[in-house]
Amino acid sequence: MKTLRGTHYISENHPELLTDESSLSGGNCQAAAWPGDLGESAGFLAECTEDRVPVTISGSRTGVAGGAVPMGGAVLSTERLTGIETLVEGGIIRVRAGETLASVEEYCEKMLPGLFYPPDPTETTASIGGTVATDASGASGYRYGSTRNWVNRITMVLNSGRTLEIARRDHIFTGGRLNHPVLGKLVLPVLERKPFTKNAAGLHISPGMDLIDLFIGSEGRLGLIFDADLKLLEKPEATATLAVFCDEEQFWGLRADIMASKMPVRELEAMAPPCLDFLRKHTEPPEFPGGPWVLETCIEVPRGEKLDTVLEALDVLLEARGISPGCTWGGFDDGERQRLKEFRHLLPETVNRLIAGLAAKDPDIHKVATDTAVPPAKLRAYHEYMRSVLEDTGMEYIVFGHCGQGHLHSNLIPLSSRDMAIAEKAVELMARRAVSLGGTVSAEHGTGKLKKPLLELMYSGKELKGMNLLAEHVSRL
Secondary structure, rough: EEEOOOHHHHHHHHHHHHOOOOOOOEEEEEEEOOOOOOHHHHHHHHHHHHHOOOOOEEOOOOOOOOOOOOOOEEEEEEEOOOOEEEEEOOOOOEOOOOOEHHHHHHHHHHHHHEEEEEOOOOOOOOHHHHHOOOOOOOOOOOOOOHHHHHHHEEEEEEOOEEEEEEOOOOOEEEEEEEEEOEEEEOOOOOOOOOOOOOOOOOOOOOOOOHHHHHHHHOOOOOOEEEEEEEEEEOOOOOOEEEEEEEEHHHHHHHHHHHHOOOOEEEEEEEEEEEEEHHHHOOOOOOOOOOEEEEEEEEEEEOOOOOOOHHHHHHHHHHHOOOOOOOHEEEEOHHHHHHHHHHHHHHHHHHHHHHHHHHHHOOOOOOOOOOOOEEEHHHHHHHHHHHHOOOOOOOOHHEEEEEHOOEEEEEEEOOOOOOHHHHHHHHHHHHHHHHHHOOOOEEEEOOOOOOOHHHHHHHHHHHHHHHHHHHHHHHHHH
């Protein structure tokens, strides 16, 4: 197993271990390891626990909440934990933590044609271990939900070095309690309100939940997710992807129409003003055909049905809202779909590039963004509040995201330490409002280090203490 020691040596030779897409500065560690198998992973975690050295699990470092940035201690990189095998042709695959979404897609195309893995977080280079540890989702979450819906089994390496296989439906909490042969008596904290449907803030807590769901989304607090059994689905006959450029009233009306339709909608995404102006300023996009709002959707064509049926239904909805076909971009083959996907991803990629450049000049600057979500019926009112808060900062900003799930990301571009303070206050205000509307402070990115303070807006001190006690109990085993 490759191991390195020495803060200066690691920072000089492996600076990539000390940062992620958040551009959070100050990362450092005294030791780093690249295990290649289960035994090496367990041995390193056991050694660190015995020496009371905290460990940061490092995957592909595509996260934007600073979770992979070590602030001392040791780093365990999953880079060498690779391997994919088919367990069930129908299909379930076992994937090690260091594989990526892209490598899973490639494996399916080569070995299991006709099947696909539904979760699709923005970064295809994201590690599978990281996506399970954060319960990542993405655009297709509108239809398929988050990662946890597609995980059948995991191998955990607890912080003590003890290994544990956890299969779905093997161990279920009853009334918030569970006696496990290895983990002992587990007691879930009692939450004062029902968790929001799409929630990645804190440990997953539900009185009758499956034990595996405690570990999915735990962001490394409970140990290393070494591998996972992932469920696949049969690909639909085809998909129709559409980007509609329109005005504000047309946007909200069309969103409501699509959500109320019986079409198998996979994705329902938004770009709100000033996203298009932002892209014009910082990139070289093609000419946009219509208004300042963009609604993107992907509709599946079930097996045995025709693409034309979906296209006709979309035409009816567009015509009813007074939207010309000339104000749309269509994606009906692989090339067109890829173009629309790149268009959607261009926004976060551009923000990350700008923030990385600013952070290189001023280490006080890092990514400042919301990951809040509210009940979908309350999204328009929440967006109006977001817009007023963002405008008051006087900073450049964008708002985009998963409008079908009530989940919009705002990103600010701070240029100074003073801007950072203003931007972080704006994030707090928007998070507080989301919670007051029955939503969450983090819907898919996890809290990492940057969003952790926001947990206090969503949970009481008693609830957070209960989560911490549960995590400490598992860590002592």
